[in-house]
Amino acid sequence: EFFRELLENAERSLNDMFVRTYGMLYMQNSEVFQDLFTELKRYYTGGNVNLEEMLNDFWARLLERMFQLINPQYHFTEDYLECVSKYTDQLKPFGDVPRKLKVQVTRAFIAARTFVQGLTVGREVANRLLHFSKKNRCIRALMKMLYCPYCRGLPTVKPCNNYCLNVMKGCLANQADLDTEWNLFIGKKSLNISGRKYKANDNIERTEIPRLDFMKIKAAGEHGIKLSLLQPKKGNVIFYFWKDKI
Structure with missing residues (x-):
């Protein structure tokens, strides 16, 4: 319940901050972030979720939404937006934030889920021993x-x-065979609780969801990214990304 509460607090805090900052602009696109936290919760509870693929999908969806918000004068097809998202890794419109977040989230959630699953197994074993x-x-x-x-x-x-x-x-007599393994199990869990098993960066409580500033990215002020559209003679809309020189 502790880890679940941390997740819910993070989601609520991010939602409140974005509502105050962007109002309807965020609320109309909030499902992108809601889906992110839904998948994180599903992974934590043992669901079949690939964290890396899920985070990549989140950034791709976010880029598609922002691309439309930055260029409201154009109407983009699904194929066009999919094409935009394919260039996320090369163009890095969010800077180094996706890579850092992926490392933090992956470490924290693998550690948290492993720890909780271990506690669940221990509880089941203890209950069975009590009812031998x-x-x-x-x-x-x-x-x-x-x-x-x-x-x-x-x-x-x-x-x-x-x-x-x-x-x-x-x-x-039969249960005594579990003594050695049980002591090892308790010892490892104690190490996890004291924080010696995992590095401080693996702590889910310290994993922060970076603030994604729509307006700053739009103005190319946070990452030095500009997004532009050109209309060629043939009528096919193409897009360009480039970084400002610092």
């Missing part, structure tokens, strides 16, 4: 250990430590 079936021989040994003092009129006498251990070892 007791053999008749074990039941007789337990009855003898617990109730023989009562039959002899000595209700205050407790079984000695060694006797108790021998009886319990006999009852839990």
Whole structure:
């Protein structure tokens, strides 16, 4: 629940910030970001999601939307917009943000999902051990250990430590084989909790969703990117991207 809450807080914070900053411009295109967080949640809960492909698709969709917003005087076909998105890697209209975000998100979510899945397995194993079936021989040994003092009129006498251990070892002989592996499991989980297993950059709590400033990108002020359209004589609209010299 902790990781899920972090995700929901990140989504809510980003949504509130973009609504305040861009109003209807963002609200009309907010499903791009909603789908991003939906897929992240689906991956976290064990869904079959390829993080790298999902993030690539997010940036491609975002570029298509922004391209239309920046050039409202034109009407673009689906084929044309798909062509635009194909050049995302070469032209880098968002600068280095997609690469950095991909590294941060991938590390954080792989660590988080692995950790949570490990806890789930541990809980299931613990529950099964708590409900193990007791053999008749074990039941007789337990009855003898617990109730023989009562039959002899000595209700205050407790079984000695060694006797108790021998009886319990006999009852839990099969489960005892799990002792080594269980201790290793607990040890690894403790390392994960203390933060020694993963680097600080892998912490999902520190993974930030960068602020994508529509207007700054439009004005070529954040990444030095300009988007332009030319209308050739044949009537086919083509597009150009270039970086300003710094």
